[in-house]
Amino acid sequence: MPKVETPMSPSEAESKRFRRRLLVAILFGVFLLVVWLYWRICPEVPERYVAITDHFKYGSIGADNDDRGIPIWLFRVLPEMFPEHLPASDKTGYAAFGFLEEPGMDRPIGFSRRRVQGLDLVGLNCAVCHTGQYRNKADDVPTVVLGMPANTVNLQAFFFFLFKCADDPRFQTDAIMERIRKETCLDPYEQFAYPIAIPKFKEKALAQKKLLQYMTKIPRFGPGRVDTFTPYKRLFFKDMPVNDGDPIGTSDFPSLWRQRERQGMHLHWDGNNESVDERNISAALGAGVRPHPSTLDEPSMKRVRDWIFDLPPPPFPADKLDTFQVNRGAFVYAKHCADCHDWKGSKVGQVVKIDNIGTDRNRLASFTDEMARHMNTLGQGYAWQFKHFRKTDGYANSPLDGIWLRGPYLHNGSVPTLRHLLMPAKERPAKFWRGNDLYDWNDVGFVWTAPKSCDRPLFEFDTALSGNGNMGHEYGTTLPKEERDALLEYLKTL
Amino acid sequence: MPTQLPVLENLSAGQMGPDQKVIFQELKFRHLTVKNRLFRSSISGTFDDYDGHGTEARVNWEESFAIGGVGAIISSFVPVSIRGRILTRYATIDDDDKIPFWEKVCQRVREHDCEYILQLSHSGRQQDIGGVENLFKPALSSTSRKDYFHGIICKSMSKSEIRDTIRDFANGAERAQRAGIKGVELHGANGYLLTQFLSSGINDRTDEFGGKVANRARFVLEVVRAIRAKVGEEFHIQMKINAEDHNRWLYPWHKPGNTLAETLQICEILEDNGHGVDAFHVSSGSTFPHPRNPPGDIPVGEAARWYGVMRSSGVLAGWNSFIFRTWWPSRLFRRLWTWQRGPLVEGINLAYAREVKKFSRVPVIVTGGFQHASIIAEAIRRGWCDGVSIARPLIANRWLPKILQRQNGPDAGKECTYCNKCLINDLQNPLGCYELSRYGGVDFEDAYARMLRDVNSVFTTPVPPSCEDLLERF
Numbered sequence: 011m012p013k014v015e016t017p018m019s020p021s022e023a024e025s026k027r028f029r030r031r032l033l034v035a036i037l038f039g040v041f042l043l044v045v046w047l048y049w050r051i052c053p054e055v056p057e058r059y060v061a062i063t064d065h066f067k068y069g070s071i072g073a074d075n076d077d078r079g080i081p082i083w084l085f086r087v088l089p090e091m092f093p094e095h096l097p098a099s100d101k102t103g104y105a106a107f108g109f110l111e112e113p114g115m116d117r118p119i120g121f122s123r124r125r126v127q128g129l130d131l132v133g134l135n136c137a138v139c140h141t142g143q144y145r146n147k148a149d150d151v152p153t154v155v156l157g158m159p160a161n162t163v164n165l166q167a168f169f170f171f172l173f174k175c176a177d178d179p180r181f182q183t184d185a186i187m188e189r190i191r192k193e194t195c196l197d198p199y200e201q202f203a204y205p206i207a208i209p210k211f212k213e214k215a216l217a218q219k220k221l222l223q224y225m226t227k228i229p230r231f232g233p234g235r236v237d238t239f240t241p242y243k244r245l246f247f248k249d250m251p252v253n254d255g256d257p258i259g260t261s262d263f264p265s266l267w268r269q270r271e272r273q274g275m276h277l278h279w280d281g282n283n284e285s286v287d288e289r290n291i292s293a294a295l296g297a298g299v300r301p302h303p304s305t306l307d308e309p310s311m312k313r314v315r316d317w318i319f320d321l322p323p324p325p326f327p328a329d330k331l332d333t334f335q336v337n338r339g340a341f342v343y344a345k346h347c348a349d350c351h352d353w354k355g356s357k358v359g360q361v362v363k364i365d366n367i368g369t370d371r372n373r374l375a376s377f378t379d380e381m382a383r384h385m386n387t388l389g390q391g392y393a394w395q396f397k398h399f400r401k402t403d404g405y406a407n408s409p410l411d412g413i414w415l416r417g418p419y420l421h422n423g424s425v426p427t428l429r430h431l432l433m434p435a436k437e438r439p440a441k442f443w444r445g446n447d448l449y450d451w452n453d454v455g456f457v458w459t460a461p462k463s464c465d466r467p468l469f470e471f472d473t474a475l476s477g478n479g480n481m482g483h484e485y486g487t488t489l490p491k492e493e494r495d496a497l498l499e500y501l502k503t504l
Numbered sequence: 505m506p507t508q509l510p511v512l513e514n515l516s517a518g519q520m521g522p523d524q525k526v527i528f529q530e531l532k533f534r535h536l537t538v539k540n541r542l543f544r545s546s547i548s549g550t551f552d553d554y555d556g557h558g559t560e561a562r563v564n565w566e567e568s569f570a571i572g573g574v575g576a577i578i579s580s581f582v583p584v585s586i587r588g589r590i591l592t593r594y595a596t597i598d599d600d601d602k603i604p605f606w607e608k609v610c611q612r613v614r615e616h617d618c619e620y621i622l623q624l625s626h627s628g629r630q631q632d633i634g635g636v637e638n639l640f641k642p643a644l645s646s647t648s649r650k651d652y653f654h655g656i657i658c659k660s661m662s663k664s665e666i667r668d669t670i671r672d673f674a675n676g677a678e679r680a681q682r683a684g685i686k687g688v689e690l691h692g693a694n695g696y697l698l699t700q701f702l703s704s705g706i707n708d709r710t711d712e713f714g715g716k717v718a719n720r721a722r723f724v725l726e727v728v729r730a731i732r733a734k735v736g737e738e739f740h741i742q743m744k745i746n747a748e749d750h751n752r753w754l755y756p757w758h759k760p761g762n763t764l765a766e767t768l769q770i771c772e773i774l775e776d777n778g779h780g781v782d783a784f785h786v787s788s789g790s791t792f793p794h795p796r797n798p799p800g801d802i803p804v805g806e807a808a809r810w811y812g813v814m815r816s817s818g819v820l821a822g823w824n825s826f827i828f829r830t831w832w833p834s835r836l837f838r839r840l841w842t843w844q845r846g847p848l849v850e851g852i853n854l855a856y857a858r859e860v861k862k863f864s865r866v867p868v869i870v871t872g873g874f875q876h877a878s879i880i881a882e883a884i885r886r887g888w889c890d891g892v893s894i895a896r897p898l899i900a901n902r903w904l905p906k907i908l909q910r911q912n913g914p915d916a917g918k919e920c921t922y923c924n925k926c927l928i929n930d931l932q933n934p935l936g937c938y939e940l941s942r943y944g945g946v947d948f949e950d951a952y953a954r955m956l957r958d959v960n961s962v963f964t965t966p967v968p969p970s971c972e973d974l975l976e977r978f
Contacts, residue, residue, distance in 0.1 A: 020657040021817060027818045027966045028655070 275359025323412025687740025
């Protein structure tokens with residue numbers, strides 16, 4: 011008898027094909043999943059901007075790293091969940107710290123966004139300390155100026171806010187996740203990763219709070235100021251203790267204009283470095299870039315550097331200038347100021363000994379020989395390794411480009427207007443209110459006399475506190491009033 | 505012989521409430537009169553011989569509903585050919601040798617003043633378990649695309665297969681007539697062959713049987729005309745039809761299927777200027793099961809136990825089985841099911857029936873979880889339908905009509921829960937109510953024993969319910 015083979019039924023044959031196709035589909039699905047996970051998690055991708063101005067305002071310099079970055083949705087819900095930890099202000103959210111916000115953006119100017127290990131993290135960039143604003147009248151829309159010192163930004167209050175949130179008993183992963191879910195629809199990876207990232211943020215914030223505890227014992231920075239170098243000791247140089255009574259290094263945010271011409275000058279207030287690049291990168295480290303292993307986004311930094319090389323300050327409004335006085339003032343300037351402060355001055359960019367200039371010594375004293383040595387250990391193994399930090403014996407003469415927008419004045423921001431800077435120290439205000447963006451066209455600076463701006467309380471600056479002294483730099487204070495007025499008019503034009 | 509107990513008598517009209525008077529009035533079709541407005545809807549049960557010959561269990565099963573007091577029974581799903589089976593062990597009407605059985609069923613049912621309507625059916629591609637005869641044959645359909653729920657392989661029927669199938673339907677009707685049955689129902693709803701031709705969501709033919717509504721209705725119209733040619737004008741023919749297909753319930757990218765407007769056109773075609781069907785039986789849902797038919801829950805636990813028998817039939821049955829057996833997919837499926845069904849169960853198709861009734865010239869019956877007199881009576885009173893067909897509530901309460909004569913519905917705890925456990929158990933077990941919570945009992949063993957007694961009662965001759973039975977059961 012011939013053997014009869016039983017064929018597969020149509021259903022069995024189709025099932026077999028179906029199983030094969032299913033297997034292929036599963037393998038393909040796994041492949042896609044792996045590709046997706048790789049794409050989603052592995053590359054570190056910053057948000058990129060075509061326009062250099064947008065790049066400056068929102069682009070990453072590498073501070074949005076896994077160590078210092080804040081997950082974007084956590085960043086966004088914190089002010090809503092913990093409004094009691096915000097500074098008193100008519101503004102809500104991060105604007106309460108004086109951060110500048112633009113419509114359509116998910117974060118203030120000075121905050122970058124980068125995908126790290128699959129999560130979008132927010133970090134600081136150059137613009138946070140170097141973008142300011144001014145307004146003519148209280149009800150005017152402020153004019154935002156890139157490269158200007160961030161006159162309204164209270165960076166220290168922002169850090170304290172993060173610490174308070176992390177320390178709040180209501181800072182619970184479940185509660186925060188619930189709040190985030192009300193704001194957005196997280197993708198599956200974010201659903202998985204946020205519950206891990208939130209306690210991680212808390213842990214790091216509390217650790218930083220502990221490290222920066224010394225800040226609670228020194229005079230508050232207030233808006234527009236920061237202590238650049240002391241935090242280095244706690245964050246990078248653990249062998250350098252910070253002791254009670256140490257000099258206070260708090261100083262004003264500088265401007266970022268016309269950097270090409272500053273190459274070779276002694277940079278930083280005390281002139282401790284001649285390299286624009288090292289100065290830039292050391293500021294980036296202060297903003298949160300990790301030095302070892304380096305998270306510095308060098309191409310991005312270079313893009314910013316190339317732009318600020320030739321970025322000019324905005325001119326003083328011509329309709330508010332007295333040209334006659336300007337012409338008179340130019341002569342006074344040439345006679346009394348140009349040698350130290352003019353681009354062609356013989357001493358511009360040079361350090362003037364502290365005994366000669368006589369301004370507050372704290373900032374100078376806070377940066378020691380030991381600190382300079384430590385600074386020059388950063389970046390080992392990288393092309394950007396610091397080599398030029400040094401200890402100086404005074405403060406550097408800075409060119410005066412855009413000086414009209416750089417108030418308050420002196421390295422520690424202790425003199426509210428240029429007019430007061432041209433007065434003897436004893437006639438300068440002992441206390442004044444900082445953080446205003448309302449411009450004082452007469453005295454050249456920001457209105458400093460009232461405790462409140464149009465939309466927020468201002469910070470009372472007390473020159474009697476350590477590091478806040480308004481003495482020194484009494485150049486021009488003995489000039490006749492007419493000459494001082496003319497000089498002031500001319501300074502507006504720089 | 506079973507013990508004869510005092511019979512629970514039918515009440516006279518004078519003894520009934522207003523709702524009962526509406527429900528328990530005659531319904532006159534053109535060629536058939538039914539004593540009340542309650543129809544036992546088609547439910548099958550795998551009680552019969554493998555070769556399609558009916559058994560005593562089927563007779564018992566049908567008679568029990570007649571005893572319960574329904575006006576008419578629409579038979580089990582009766583395939584007109586072995587190729588048109590849904591499940592094995594369903595009595596068929598594919599040959600003259602089946603006539604004596606159906607004659608016996610009809611006689612036994614009619615002894616209780618109940619009419620019997622034989623449902624002529626063909627599974628098409630919805631051939632859940634086709635048996636060894638169909639093992640190597642793809643199911644016949646209007647399309648070659650497999651059924652999207654179970655994944656049953658099918659082929660688009662050739663013209664000769666269409667002609668043969670029309671002939672099978674006509675022969676089936678003639679055999680029913682010869683068995684003394686006064687009418688037949690064509691199962692044109694819930695995804696079976698006639699739906700597969702009618703539905704714009706399934707029928708993808710490009711010939712005269714596909715495309716526009718008139719073409720898609722052509723196959724069913726020819727079946728109706730072939731039946732009329734065989735059985736004459738005096739024979740009752742009713743059409744079970746989907747008011748809407750809801751064909752996207754599982755996969756939203758599928759075509760939606762027939763709309764109500766299309767169905768109303770089909771109804772007009774099938775009335776065939778007064779020579780076509782004599783009634784419409786309104787349902788909805790282009791597959792079986794479907795969230796809307798039978799409307800209720802999907803018992804995934806029961807499905808995990810009993811659905812596995814389908815694995816050799818459908819390409820997707822293994823996948824479905826995996827879903828039913830796995831915790832979160834089964835929960836997800838159940839949520840999809842109840843979401844697609846919507847909140848309404850009892851009277852789910854009433855709004856559709858109202859529209860069909862508005863536009864058709866023949867009586868309309870509607871199905872959909874009916875078990876309360878107030879709802880049934882109100883629907884009839886408003887003219888939305890002429891009668892209702894009931895399946896699961898009658899499985900739960902075999903004597904539901906007698907209950908409805910006396911009260912609005914079954915007592916609390918004894919109502920049909922729409923759990924659909926009966927539906928899933930039918931794949932492998934005797935058809936009956938498997939909702940344990942309805943059986944009372946002091947513990948699980950007691951309740952389970954009561955349930956087994958009930959579902960196995962189909963294998964004994966039914967007796968009229970006594971007052972004591974009513975007290976015990978309700």
